[in-house]
Amino acid sequence: MSRRLPLLVSALALVAGGTAVALAPDAHAAGAALSATLVRTSSWNSGYGADYVITNTGDATATGWAVEFDLPAGTTVTSSWSSVRTSTGNHHRFSNVSWNGTVAPGATVSFGFNVAALGVPLGCTINGAPCAGGTAPTTAPTPPATTPPATPPATGPIVDVSTADQLSAALAAARPGQTIRLAPGTYSGAFLGRAIGTAAAPITLTGPATAILTNPGSSGTNPGCSVPAAGFDPGYGFWLYGAAHWKLNGFTVTGAAKGIMIDASPHVTIDGVFVHDIGDEGVHFRRSSADGVIRDSRIERTGTAQPQYGEGIYLGSANSNWSCYGNTGGIDASDRIQVLNNRVGPDVAAEHVDVKEGTVGGVIRGNTWNGQGIAGQNSADSWLDVKGSNYLIESNTGTFSAPGVFANGYETHNPTVGSGCGNTWRDNRSDLGGVGKWAINVTSTAKCAGNLNVVHASNTVTGATSGLTNIAVTP
Incomplete structure (x- = not known):
């Protein structure tokens, strides 16, 4: 879409010696406006051919x-x-040759290419502007900035997309109150959202389960601590960075190094997504992404590349990583996350929820844990490892059956002072499959003096080799 900048001319009259002199009437500046559209011209099992058609919609x-x-x-x-x-x-750059560089208003030119494999172009720009349309800059294109660009005007409250390029462009142009709506299909690429919504006008990305986001390979150089940078693709299925007040709804993420990554993005709600077949963790709230929600979602088959890092849902960061992912106070304060009514497992290789030290005040309620396939690597041998504090864990149902490595249903640990304390379990149903020792294993009471963990008698257990819990039960 062409965006024209008005030539601002004041409607003033200059009075000199009693004579009024009128200035020129309003006008607009002429300019070229180029877009580039991908057209697939042929395809075969191991590749395809395509053209980019360049159109000048300017004047x-x-x-x-x-x-x-x-x-x-x-x-x-x-x-x-x-x-x-x-x-x-x-990264590939295609520039004009001598005979097709001039594009008159309303005219088109094209160039073509063949590729091996089936990946599609990502992050397309023409003269530095999005290929979907925009005014061409008056200076030579420069490399993309590593900080978020200024947000262009919205194209409407609902933006329908059906290709990876369209999705990338819509994410780059998102603004408060917009809904980006995915059509069924597969979207392959590195999808990053950095726009900031508001409580009154969140940004929504929604689609059916048949809208599938995938990112099969990482590329580029990691600038350190996984921050967005030109040419860097960490292999995440979907990534929010510094993007508060988003809603992610309905779609599927699969075939990525990590699933949905929420970095420095508070007030994000994930609702009804399906995350499966992921190399490491499925969903991660990180870098003090507080007050988030994940609900009514499914997570299966994580840790396919690294079972020891195959958590289903990951809250916060280990203290060994606070130098990267901690806030100015030093900790990753991804606090008050609500994990509600999800189905996690089978074949989640590490903890179904890993609650890291430094996080506080979350709610984990109404979920179903299927422990079949827990790998037991890196001490990941329970549904939940609770190193955070003051969590309410209630009305969850957990089961375990072979194959897998299973020690206890729920565990606490205290890697930092005051961590793993003040958590409450009630109304949870646990079937340890004749393998697990305790439904709820509290590793220390001495480290939680004044803020003890509490296990209520309303919790039940079957198939345990030891019983409900290793601490006194509270009525």
Whole structure:
């Protein structure tokens, strides 16, 4: 879409010697406005051919263009035509040749390429602006900034997308009150949201379960502590960074190094998503992403690459990682997260919920844990490991059956002073499958003096080799 900047001319009259002189009437500045549309021209089992059709929707002639995009790891450009191509790793730049650089208003030109493998272009820009449309800059394109760009105007309260390019563009242009609506289909790429919503006008990303986000490979250089940077793809299925007040609803995330990553993004609600077949953890609230909710969602088959890091839901960060993910006070205060009515497992290789030290005040209620497939690596041998404090854990149902490694249903640990204390269990039903020792194993009472963990008599257990809990039960 073309955006024209008005030439601001004041309606003033200059009075000199009694003579009024009127200034020129309002006008607008002419300009080129280029867009680039991907058109697949052929396909085969191991690759495809495509053109980018460049259109000038402005009212001035464009003289020169450059289209840039990334391809997922494992997908390569094998040939191209009608352009000058330069490639650095997975990043590709196509600029005009001598005979197709001039694009008159309303005219089109094109260039083409073939690729090996089936990944699609990601993050497409033309002369530095989104390929979906925008006014071409008056200076040469510069590399993308590592800080979020200024948010362009919204295109409407509901933005429908059906391709990976459209999704990336919609995320980049998101603003409070918008809903980005996914059509059924597979979206392959690195999808990052950085816009900030508000409590009154959150940003929503929604779609059916048949809208599938996938990111099969990471690429680029990690600038340290996993922050967004030009050319860096950490392999996350969906990533929010510094993006408060988002709602994620209904879609599926699969085939990624990590599933949904929430960084420095408070007040995020995840509702009814399906996360499965993930290399490490399924959903992670990190970098003090407080006051979030995950509810009515399914998480299965995590830790397919690294079972020891295959948590279903991960709250906060280990204290060994606070130098990266901690706030100015030093801790990862991803506090008051609510984990409600989810189904986690089977084949979640590590804890179904890993509650890290430094986090406080969450609620874990009404969930179903299927412990089949817990791998037992890195001491991950329970449904929940509660190192945070003052959590309410109630009305959950947990089961275990072979294969897997299973020590206890719920465990507490105290890696830092005051952590793993003040948590309350009530109305939980636990079936330890004849393998697990305690339904609720509290590792220390001495480390929680004045803020003891509490296990109510309303909790029940079957199939335990020892019993309900190793501490005194509270009526």
